[in-house]
Amino acid sequence: MAYKIMIDAGHGGRDPGAVYNGRQEKDDVLALALAVGQILEDSGLDVEYTRTTDIYESPGEKAREANNAGADFFVSIHRNSFPRPNEVSGVETLVYDRSGIKNEMAENVNRQLEKIGFRNLGVKERPNLAVLRRTQMPAILVEAGFINSDIDNQLFDDNFQAIAQGIADGILDTLGIKPSGTMGAAYTIQTGAFRNEDYARTMLDRLLSQNYPAFIAEGNGYYRVQVGNFDTLEEAHMMERRLRQSGYPTAIIAG
Structure with missing residues (x-):
């Protein structure tokens, strides 16, 4: 029986998330969530999404949606922000606490994104976030670079598919699943x-x-x-x- 993964694109609709020079977090993460989900589907996983269009759902609603779907894992995709532009860059992944398979998955995702060129800021505990606190399955929240970092935006735009592949590979590595098309002896x-x-x-x-x-x-x-x-x-x-x-x-x- 295939694992069921709930992929969440952060924010949406009336909530743009972080904004920088007209760029909106909700748009970046929706595109990335759909790309990650496609790779996971191609690798045999059962994938559902909290949103596939520009709509708003509260974090609590997203957690309930995942719980009701009986998802085995919850992966929320965001982009980070800092009060002062171009002062901080890198990727980090958030978890409720640093234990179990969710922590392993978070570390694997960060490691894959580091290979693309992002600074690895590590795995951080965020027990106050609804999508991590209210989900009944292991959950991670990936911050795919800072939206107000020109360096991270360049990496994001130039390596979009590689970033999607990296997040997917971090998930698949944790589950012991080879990505689609990698079967072979060498x-x-x-x-x-x-x-x-x-x-x-x-x-x-x-x-x-x-x-x-x-x-x-x-x-x-x-x-x-x-x-x-x-x-x-x-x-x-x-x-x-x-x-x-x-x-x-x-x-x-x-x-």
Whole structure:
């Protein structure tokens, strides 16, 4: 039986969320929620949404909707804000408390988004938030960068699909599910995924200069920097440890 995931796009309707230079949080997160949900559906999960259009529901209503649907997990997607623009940037994921599978999922999501280039601000406890307090299933709230950070907005716009994939992969990793299309015997290590080819080639050149067997896998508008081709997961883990010691973010890719 497939896991049921309730995906929540924060705010909506009369509530724009955070606003910066005309950009509204509710729009960014709706697009991202739908993209994440599609990836999870393609990977075999049962996905429902609190909203798929620009409507408003209170956080309490969203929690009740998830409870009534019998969801196994609740994932709320937001963008952060700071009182002074361009002073803080990065991703963080919020949980009711730092225990159990929700904390593991939050850490996995943050780790995936860090690979794209976001600063990882960690997992934070927020027991006062209704969507974390009133949900009867493990729940996380992903803050996908600061909407009043030009750096984060550039990352968000240039790497939109990679961000959706990263959030989905963090969820799937936690559930022990391989993303759609990754079945296969061989493994590679991914150190970055970029829309900008120059960024990918900069990372590639650095890896090659350190004698790593790196290459770029291009597809779906992204340049994915990867290392090696390993027959066993043990060999892939050994290379992953070396890359981490060299300061690279890593993800093992199967198939």
